[in-house]
Amino acid sequence: xxxxxxxxxxxxxxxxxxxxxxxxxxxxxxxxxxxxxxxxxxxxxxxxxxxxxxxxxxxxxxxxxxxxxxxxxxxxxxxxxxxxxxxxxxxxxxxxxxxxxxxxxxxxxxxxxxxxxxxxxxxxxxxxxxxxxxxxxxxxxxxxxxxxxxxxxxxxxxxxxxxxxxxxxxxxxxxxxxxxxxxxxxxxxxxxxxxxxxxxxxxxxxxxxxxxxxxxxxxxxxxxxxxxxxxxxxxxxxxxxxxxxxxxxxxxxxxxxxxxxxxxxxxxxxxxxxxxxxxxxxxxxxxxxxxxxxxxxxxxxxxxxxxxxxxxxxxxxxxxxxxxxxxxxxxxxxxxxxxxxxxxxxxxxxxxxxxxxxxxxxxxxxxxxxxxxxxxxxxxxxxxxxxxxxxxxxxxxxxxxxxxxxxxxxxxxxxxxxxxxxxxxxxxxxxxxxxxxxxxxxxxxxxxxxxxxxxxxxxxxxxxxxxxxxxxxxxxxxxxxxxxxxxxxxxxxxxxxxxxxxxxxxxxxx
Amino acid sequence: xxxxxxxxxxxxxxxxxxxxxxxxxxxxxxxxxxxxxxxxxxxxxxxxxxxxxxxxxxxxxxxxxxxxxxxxxxxxxxxxxxxxxxxxxxxxxxxxxxxxxxxxxxxxxxxxxxxxxxxxxxxxxxxxxxxxxxxxxxxxxxxxxxxxxxxxxxx
Amino acid sequence: xxxxxxxxxxxxxxxxxxxxxxxxxxxxxxxxxxxxxxxxxxxxxxxxxxxxxxxxxxxxxxxxxxxxxxxxxxxxxxxxxxxxxxxxxxxxxxxxxxxxxxxxxxxxxxxxxxxxxxxxxxxxxxxxxxxxxxxxxxxxxxxxxxxxxxxxxxxxxxxxxxxxxxxxxxxxxxxxxxxxxxxxxxxxxxxxxxxxxxxxxxxxxxxxxxxxxxxxxxxxxxxxxxxxxxxxxxxxxxxxxxxxxxxxxxxxxxxxxxxxxxxxxxxxxxxxxxxxxxxxxxxxxxxxxxxxxxxxxxxxxxxxxxxxxxxxxxxxxx
Numbered sequence: 001x002x003x004x005x006x007x008x009x010x011x012x013x014x015x016x017x018x019x020x021x022x023x024x025x026x027x028x029x030x031x032x033x034x035x036x037x038x039x040x041x042x043x044x045x046x047x048x049x050x051x052x053x054x055x056x057x058x059x060x061x062x063x064x065x066x067x068x069x070x071x072x073x074x075x076x077x078x079x080x081x082x083x084x085x086x087x088x089x090x091x092x093x094x095x096x097x098x099x100x101x102x103x104x105x106x107x108x109x110x111x112x113x114x115x116x117x118x119x120x121x122x123x124x125x126x127x128x129x130x131x132x133x134x135x136x137x138x139x140x141x142x143x144x145x146x147x148x149x150x151x152x153x154x155x156x157x158x159x160x161x162x163x164x165x166x167x168x169x170x171x172x173x174x175x176x177x178x179x180x181x182x183x184x185x186x187x188x189x190x191x192x193x194x195x196x197x198x199x200x201x202x203x204x205x206x207x208x209x210x211x212x213x214x215x216x217x218x219x220x221x222x223x224x225x226x227x228x229x230x231x232x233x234x235x236x237x238x239x240x241x242x243x244x245x246x247x248x249x250x251x252x253x254x255x256x257x258x259x260x261x262x263x264x265x266x267x268x269x270x271x272x273x274x275x276x277x278x279x280x281x282x283x284x285x286x287x288x289x290x291x292x293x294x295x296x297x298x299x300x301x302x303x304x305x306x307x308x309x310x311x312x313x314x315x316x317x318x319x320x321x322x323x324x325x326x327x328x329x330x331x332x333x334x335x336x337x338x339x340x341x342x343x344x345x346x347x348x349x350x351x352x353x354x355x356x357x358x359x360x361x362x363x364x365x366x367x368x369x370x371x372x373x374x375x376x377x378x379x380x381x382x383x384x385x386x387x388x389x390x391x392x393x394x395x396x397x398x399x400x401x402x403x404x405x406x407x408x409x410x411x412x413x414x415x416x417x418x419x420x421x422x423x424x425x426x427x428x429x430x431x432x433x434x435x436x437x438x439x440x441x442x443x444x445x446x447x448x449x450x451x452x453x454x455x456x457x458x459x460x461x462x463x464x465x466x467x468x469x470x471x472x473x474x475x476x477x478x479x480x481x482x483x484x485x486x487x488x489x490x491x492x493x494x495x496x497x498x499x500x501x502x503x504x505x506x507x508x509x510x
Numbered sequence: 511x512x513x514x515x516x517x518x519x520x521x522x523x524x525x526x527x528x529x530x531x532x533x534x535x536x537x538x539x540x541x542x543x544x545x546x547x548x549x550x551x552x553x554x555x556x557x558x559x560x561x562x563x564x565x566x567x568x569x570x571x572x573x574x575x576x577x578x579x580x581x582x583x584x585x586x587x588x589x590x591x592x593x594x595x596x597x598x599x600x601x602x603x604x605x606x607x608x609x610x611x612x613x614x615x616x617x618x619x620x621x622x623x624x625x626x627x628x629x630x631x632x633x634x635x636x637x638x639x640x641x642x643x644x645x646x647x648x649x650x651x652x653x654x655x656x657x658x659x660x661x662x663x664x665x
Numbered sequence: 666x667x668x669x670x671x672x673x674x675x676x677x678x679x680x681x682x683x684x685x686x687x688x689x690x691x692x693x694x695x696x697x698x699x700x701x702x703x704x705x706x707x708x709x710x711x712x713x714x715x716x717x718x719x720x721x722x723x724x725x726x727x728x729x730x731x732x733x734x735x736x737x738x739x740x741x742x743x744x745x746x747x748x749x750x751x752x753x754x755x756x757x758x759x760x761x762x763x764x765x766x767x768x769x770x771x772x773x774x775x776x777x778x779x780x781x782x783x784x785x786x787x788x789x790x791x792x793x794x795x796x797x798x799x800x801x802x803x804x805x806x807x808x809x810x811x812x813x814x815x816x817x818x819x820x821x822x823x824x825x826x827x828x829x830x831x832x833x834x835x836x837x838x839x840x841x842x843x844x845x846x847x848x849x850x851x852x853x854x855x856x857x858x859x860x861x862x863x864x865x866x867x868x869x870x871x872x873x874x875x876x877x878x879x880x881x882x883x884x885x886x887x888x889x890x891x892x893x894x895x896x897x898x899x900x901x902x903x904x905x906x907x908x909x910x911x912x913x914x915x916x917x918x919x920x921x922x923x924x925x926x927x928x929x930x931x932x933x934x935x936x937x938x939x940x941x942x943x944x945x946x947x948x949x950x951x952x953x954x955x956x957x958x959x960x961x962x963x964x965x966x967x968x969x970x971x972x973x974x975x976x977x978x979x980x981x982x983x
Contacts, residue, residue, distance in 0.1 A: 042704070042705070043703060043704045043705075043732070044652045044653070044654075046704040046705050046709075047653075047704060047713065047730065050713055050717060051717075136853060136857075137853060137856055137857035137858075138857065139853065139857065140853075140854060140857055140859030141843070141854070141859060142859075164565060164568060164569055164572070165569070167565055168533060168562070168565045168566070168569070171558055171561050171562045171565060172562070174558050175540060175555065175558045175559060175562060178554070178555045178558070181737075181769075181820075181821075182547070182548075182550070182551035182821075183820070183821075183844055183846065184550045184551055184821070184844070185548055185550045185551050185821055186768070186820065186821035186822045186981065187547055187548045187550075187551040188769075188770070189543075189544070189547055189551060189555060190540070190543060190555075193770065195735075195736040195739040195740060195743065195769065195770070195771060195772070196735050196736050196740060197736070198736040198737050198739060198769050199735075199736060199737045202735060213597075217590060217593060220589065220593055220621075220624065220625060221586060221589050221590070223625045223626065224589045224624070224625070224626070225589075227626045270847075270849050270850055270853055327849075327853075331852065331853075331856065331876070331878065332849075332852060332872065332873065332876060333849040333850075333852050333853050333856075334849045340705070340847075340849065341704075341705045343705065344704060344705020344706060344709065344710060345705065347705075347707075347710045347949045347950065348710055348713065348714075348949070349948075350945060350947075350948025350949050351948075352872040352949075352950055354872060354873070354876040354878075355876045355877065356872070356875055356876055398627070399625075400622065400625035400626055400627050401622060401625070401627060401636050401640075403621050403624075403625050404617065404618040404620075404621030404622060404625075404637070404640060405618075405640055405644075407593075407597060407617070407621060408614065408617065408618065408640065408644055409644075411597065411600070411601065412644070412648050412654070415654070416648070416652070416654050417703075417734075418703065418732060418733060418734035418735050418740070419654070419655045419731065419732065419733050419734075420733065420734070420735045420740055421601065421604070421605040421657060422735065422740075423735075424601045425601060428594065428597045428598065428601070432590070432594055435590065436583075439581050439583060439586055440525070440526075440529045440581065441526075441581065442529075455846075458554050459844070459845070459846065461554075462550070463843045463844070463845070466815075466841060466843060467815050467841070467843065467859070467860065655731055655733075
């Protein structure tokens, strides 16, 4: 308790608190700009942080990290362009709801879910970090493979009917993830002798292309079609009232709890990442929605403006932020690529994450933890302010003028990640491919999961087999790998249960 | 993830046939390239490319038998190609020493025009604003290193 | 805006400067230190500490760190190899520059760079999980003779993988390599006891050893390390490899005037002699050293000789 108070007192120094607030505002803005994400923002910021005291630098980073995941939802809802990869699923139901004239409600759900998810995971970080970190250590190659399988299985629930196209999407993602040097032998695969592809297709520009550029093309096609059809261009949705009825809050409570739990767990595991968490949470929410609300009067179709579709991914992605710091602070193992950048920021100030951070620089370690809680607490009013002022102004700009701006932001964002022109081509090509897939009815979600999990899938499989001397049963071994066996069973259930359900439905329809 | 709901127009073959064929070709090319990888690096990509070929074949076959969706790609391409060309030209100009300001202004102007902002004065005003503000943010504030320019007096 | 201004100044005076790019007035404008990796990594952090210290001594100009990442370092390294040989583009050179042409098909060769100065040497160490029954280097070698140990390395063909191959050459043990990308994932594998051990650079291993998650058994350097007086060297442990270390230093494109190289080397020496710099580097987990251009060249050459044999024998080349 003393230590938590120490962290608290470090954080409440006026300048530190101020930088945290600045960080939250900046993160909100960074997140809400398509094409720029927290990775790119940190790449730009870390050099600056050199000349700042460590308390301020880290408070600012915590603020940006927490708020970027929230800010991404704003353009996702308003113009169906995800501000960050973490809000790609929010764009579906969120934008649909906004088009029905309830943009304020959609934003409010996104915001509240983010804050709730973030606070729950900050509390977990605050109270259980050291004991939970040991969970991360239980994950070896075998468990990581099972985790990747579980992640891919989470897609099944999203498909509904379009099974073949869903499978095609997953295969596309997995195949593209093969580009680069083989993890097993270092053999160059699909690199076309281009050194830029040695480590695979650069990931940040790829995401910028898949979400930013593709969404910008979609926006443009909409505008041109409207013009050809001779209709007056539809304006952007009005934000309107942001009040959430109590009934809706009660309805979303279980979604928040479940999604935050998923985000907490996935965030802690290195090698899983935010995207997997939002897919799993979305999948769970979809299943619950179908069981309880689908088809009832007054309910939208899934994907057409359902509150759960906004709440689940937003609660999950903010839960990942704080929990990804659990293994980082306790063990020095980053939970994802963004939290890995905290290592650099700490190193610049002569600190190494891990148990020693708590003994040698306890005030910093606890300040980071308390800052996550504080950032989420102050996020609600700040986000509210940003939406009511900045966003209100920005979305008053005519839609037609936005296309060029988003294009420029995406390409410059991609370029800023390493000052490499190749990245811009990656973003453009990825954008066109993603748009074509959309036209072809091939869902983007499974492809993204394939991309994210592909490298881990192959490497962890190869390493598991190499360590177990070729024993494929190791993944189902309940004695030496109970976690893996459990995850494999859950994955199996994710596949089988929907099949059984649909059979029963068909049988009962007869 | 967005569901494109399109009704199959009568008397027309589903576009899924072509999508399936494209996947078959891409999968085939990937499989052919994979056959040249070393023993340990080959099986995984080879299996995925064969799977892609299979799924492509199934999609085509299903569409030929009357299922599947239809979507006109030519109509979309007429809108998308100019946009892709503008982006491509901008990258080429920026990376080949034409600086930031001129290509960016041209790109923004082109997009305004494509999106139906008429009146050269209005489009130019918007394009100029975007160019100026973005230059100030990226180069001035964020210190992004742009590719070397042959026309440094133009920024 | 400073950069733009100096760039414009440069274009105005380009002709004059090119003609008289002597060392008397070097540096007369900002020096770009190309870091071919993302911000936040080891090379970036050390480069920034150096730049900050050096900039306090330079007047009128400064060293600015430029991150040009991609392709595992090859993109930035290729960029630097093609830059003007005037000393205003300096590469933060790591051991990968030596092996990338052979391993990754990079378009330059190590001879395209002139070494300027070395600032960090990171010897290889063998670590085991802290819960492992293996207590000493002798235990380790004995265990390795008995059965094939699973050893984590950063990737196939990395310096760490090659150090393992080098051990196999001089002893009669064989390892099963478990290539694991990213240091975090490697810590997870070792500290979680999912493998028998790992080949790591000392810098990163020290922090983990101090955390108590791993045990350092032996170190591939000529003498014992001051921070780890109880850890024997490879040779003391019966592995006949005198030194195996990755390095970090500065280099410039081939053809840079000698006096400019000497001036740059001097900037690094002055940095090294700054007590604040040494303290800061140590706090960040790096042991600062200094070797001048000739000394650095010797390190690069010996590393190049060591690795080229292994790359050929193990058929790792492209």
